[in-house]
Amino acid sequence: MRTSSTTRRSRTGPPSIMVAAGAALILGVAGPAAGAPEGGEGGPSESDLPVFEFAGILTDYDELEYNPNDEFIFPSVFHAGEHLDDPLGEWYLYYAPHDPPGGIAMMYADSLDGPWVEHPGSPLIENEWPPHYDWVSHVSTAEAFWHPEEEQMIMYFHGENSETRYALSDDGVTFEYGGIAVDNSDGPPGTTESSYARVFEHPDPDSEYDFAMFYMWNWQDDVRRIAVAESHDGREWDVRQEPLIVPGFAEGQNVSSANLWEWEGQLYVIYHASSGDIHARTVNAALTETGPAWTLHSSSGVEPDVGRVAAPEIVTHDGQTYLFYEGGHRLGATIAYARHNPDAERPPAPAPDPDPLRQMCSGGSSDEFDGPSLNEQRWTMVREDIDRHELAGGELVIPTYDSGVSGAAFPLQELPGSGWEVTTELTVEVSEPFQQAGLLVYESDTDYVKLILGQGSNGPRLEYIWRQNGSDRHSAQDTRAVPSDLDETFWLRLSSDGAEMTATISPDGEVFWPLGRPVDLGQIDPVGVGPFAMRGATAAPEIDARFSWFRWAPTEAEREACAGDTEPPPGEEPTEPPPGEEPTEPPPGEEPTEPPPGEEPTEPPPGEEPTEPPPGEQPTDPAPGEEPTGTPSGQAPVADSEGGTAGPSTHPAGTGSEELAHTGAAGAGLLALMGAGLVLAGLALRRRAIG
Template sequence: MRPLLRRCAVLITAAALAATGVGAPSPAAADEPFPDFVFQGIITDKASMIYNPTDEYIFPSIFHAGAHLDDPLGEWYLYLAPHDPPAGIMLMYSDSLDGPWTEFPDNPIIATEWEPHYSVSHVSSPDALWHEQTGEVFLYFHGENSETRYATSTDGVHFEYGDIAVDNGMGGPGVTESSYARVFDHPDPDSEYVYGMLYMANYNDDRRRLRYAESFDGIDWDIRPDPVVEPEDGDSGNVSGGNLWQWGDQLYIIYHNSTGNVMARPVDPTLTEVGPSALLHSSSGVGEDVGRTAAPDIVTEGEHTYLFYEAGHRLGATIAYAKAGPGVEFPDGPEPIDWPTDPDNPVFEQCAAPGSDEFDGDTVSADWDRVVRGEDARHQVADGALTIPTYLGGVAAAPLLQQELPEGPWQVTTKLHIEATQRFQQGACCSTAPTAPTASSTWCRRRPGYGWRWSRWSGHRVGRTPSPRQWPAPPMSCSG
């Protein structure tokens, strides 16, 4: 955690109402704490990849080839794919989850045309399952986004086409996408079903949910009528990349949301009782570990637990991994900034460092030493909160309340309560320096039904920035 340093230094740009705060979602109760995943590195070095049609890779799927296959290329297989056309399902392999990973030289192993079965613009989002009933690898993938298909293999490299597993029509009215599936052995020992599937379903309202399907054979699927996970406040309208993960004695549905975080919700073996969400992983903001985290796939081997995920912005992602367990550190040693921590404060419900007194009186403290266009300012301070009204016009017209940035590392932790009354209202916190680009975190009401949501982090994805004089590359903690 990176709590508030004593001096909260930002330039606040307000084109909307920003006032007293709301708390972040409560973390899910668990029998034991989540693993402390520490970024270890990028697996897909784009400059050296043999198959690189679009300079992006998504949706890693780890398969323990050595446990199931005769004479595999390596102990572990990693299936992945680009997303943009032509995409194509790829294979990498390694004798260790820590790598190095070798790219299969004849990728893609599944392409966009497979006569006479299909010809589509792209195939992507592979997920591998050992199919005990047939003694084969079942590989699920989408193409187009309206349908999830499967193929089978005895060696994990050469596949025979199966069929469509799920499609839009099976999901009911209003479904426009049925993709990004993860398949697993059914978690309920009392169920007659043998396999379960979590997949993303998009709808006419352009909000993505997680659906759950069950199967006796991994081929024919029965889809539950209602989503198992709906986007909530803080998800920015979408959830995807759903997967089932057991940690200790507790099952979790893990997934990513549109804010770029990997989340977890406790769930019972029937996948009917789903608990509240908690943050499982976000990028650290150190070195290469910046930006969005998505499509989680978790494997435990011995004392260590590995998280494989897609890292970076949506259409420029790469495959990265993080690791938890004894002796795990960042690749270049401990994090370079020794931020204070508070284990009782995982989502900044309260500041771990002493809070400021900037809003304790009936006017802002002397730290806020200037106001641009102050003659038009209508902000108020009362009850320990700063209230900024909605101003017409953008950053070039609104009064801007400002203070100097301190030297050295700094962080701002605050609570916001935002009342959306008009479409496209925006509010922002900005920092700038003569030698660095402006960094801004912007919230915007996009359209009816969405309320307020995080909109962007200037220059990069949602981000936490280590210094006002560095490019704002890391991801920001933005919950609630």
């Protein structure tokens, strides 16, 4: 950690917040904000974020003189006309290739809409600068910051990814080398990258520091995070040892290129992620707390505005707000921009699934694990002779067997022939390599698909692995480090449309996020699916995996039965009307047990007690030794491990996830059932590489 040797300047009032160009206009407002991170009642919501519409590409590969490899990243916009004497244009735009040799290039224009003119001296900073550094593989990610007291530009850039350097300039074109601002040694042990920095005046008037920096950390687990550093002079930086942002499910495995932005009085940290989108989180002025991850901007999907969007830089000038960013795939990115459309509305969020965990209605072969043993009519045990599972406390407890799939015991249920979905709630804490638990679709000991949480060499990971003839289909697309919002209890789901099988995971039992590539069901012939746990033939200690239930989503017929849409058995009347419907009239000659709406109840015949107590009175207790009639409100018999009910299961409402059915009759009705929950899962996360 570096400490400053300079004297901190006095501050007579709150600083203007400056990003990149060192002017409040870059943030889109004219002053600071406390910026509480809440996004709840009374605070901003995702719908309050502005809508940016694609306006054009700025770096045309064919027209640029300096273009070593057809890719440019990380735009930094500088208001030259506000700070420099006799600038080339009102605005300077810095950018660079990332791949070797890199090189900091510059364009200038009199309008943010262009036209932009390439500076003929690009690159202004190269990957060789003796005697300061003889050679680095590349220099990139230019960040132009105007120092308000020194009245000069500080240009931050990286080269290599392990360190962020800086240079000084009076004209924005010629630079003197300054030194290293931050490097891996400033971060926690195991930090492997320290780059992609943005610098701004500290937004907290009570901070002892004058400047702050967001930059990217990578650690040995290969998860990129957003770090915070603070400085008195913009040269020597104190680095906080805890990241500000660790990626969650919404972002994917990595986050990078964070920037500070203010909109309608609220501070945000904006950044890009493996999702391929630009995200925004509310952040407080102390830069210590953030809100949930929202999507600020995505590509339109219409050429040339396609692929990922990254490295956001927002500028407001003359009443118009612009978003500059890098667009396109990681190794072919270009600099693009978009304009705020004040008349556009953000699309509404998909409606949540009203029964995401199928707690209110599940398929008939679901199991709540609340019996003394597994129901043999539903479950088949593989390697029953070594089986050591237990049913305890309403959970199926499976030890991590000291083997791979070929030596472990696990229960299976038969798979239906068409569309289906199955979900389980799992609690497990892995800590040693090869400890793992999850769902297994089993064909043989050498052919199977598993969706797991397992401990890897660099920490816990989520994986969706397809093994064929003893070889795994396993790439970066099929695995990811555990997100920050995943606790020891989470939900796993496998879904089939009859042709492909997909995997999703939920950290909260409400929204499911996809993991890995689909599995072609035409290439496997599975025996069944079920929960499992193992640790391989390793020295890792045995731990327990605890499965709270195993639920199929209902078929269309089962769903209708749960909703009360089917006719009751002959001679029986429903005791409760279907939800949302009025009670049916009784047969002729019978009195209704409940009066029609707006009428008073009739008195019972002399000598009889009313079926319902008068208003204000408590119902009478049943006679000694008798149970109350009916079931508690909102509850019904549940399918258990002993067999229980043969039809669909209904469960008390609660928080959760979502599921599909265990019979071959699913088909189109099943897909309709998935509804909004699957829309959420399908749209939630587009996994892409990140720079």
